[in-house]
Amino acid sequence: MRFWEKGLFFTVNINSDMRRLVIRAATPDDIPSIVKVSLASTTKEEVQGFSAPDWVTFSSSEELRKVWVEENRLKDGLEVIVAEKNGELVGFIVFKMECDHGYIDNIDITEDEQRKGIGRALVEHVENIAKAKGHSVMKTDTTENIEGVPWKSYGFWIKMGYKNKGERLPTKWSFKTIPFDKRLE
Numbered sequence: 001m002r003f004w005e006k007g008l009f010f011t012v013n014i015n016s017d018m019r020r021l022v023i024r025a026a027t028p029d030d031i032p033s034i035v036k037v038s039l040a041s042t043t044k045e046e047v048q049g050f051s052a053p054d055w056v057t058f059s060s061s062e063e064l065r066k067v068w069v070e071e072n073r074l075k076d077g078l079e080v081i082v083a084e085k086n087g088e089l090v091g092f093i094v095f096k097m098e099c100d101h102g103y104i105d106n107i108d109i110t111e112d113e114q115r116k117g118i119g120r121a122l123v124e125h126v127e128n129i130a131k132a133k134g135h136s137v138m139k140t141d142t143t144e145n146i147e148g149v150p151w152k153s154y155g156f157w158i159k160m161g162y163k164n165k166g167e168r169l170p171t172k173w174s175f176k177t178i179p180f181d182k183r184l185e
Helices: 027-039 061-067 116-134 153-157
Strands: 010-014 019-025 069-071 079-085 088-097 100-109 137-144 176-183
Touching: 019 027, 019 116, 027 061, 027 079, 027 088, 027 100, 061 069, 079 116, 088 116, 100 116, 116 137
Parallel strands: 100 137
Antiparallel strands: 010 019, 019 079, 079 088, 088 100, 137 176
């Protein structure tokens, strides 16, 4: 396994069929595929009540291009890493390194590739970047709808070792944010 640094990537084997998964820094050429993954990761009906109604950054190539700064970087210091399986983009993760911790902003895997280890590989990759930069804590969050039902990623974060901080932070919409953190070893 090789670390990502300035566009280099590493390859991991996933599942028993040992298909190759390539994790690498995204490029502006990946924008249409990133949008395709975002749109194929969930349905509008499924996400209703769990996210901002006007959140379209990863649902439109035009909107994503507006916030893409250079290489794999977006405005606000966010970085994008993608996962390719058999040459096709199947997932991506958006993160940034703060001064004292890493933060995962978003992760999307196409629906047909979910629960196959791709999300785990992307998160572990970002955690390794954080450790290499000297960070010992990662943070992320998910949402909870007005009925108190958490978004489907809640269980994923728990399995990945992230701890629910016990807070429900209000937003200007009907959902609440559930913050998580993880101590990196």
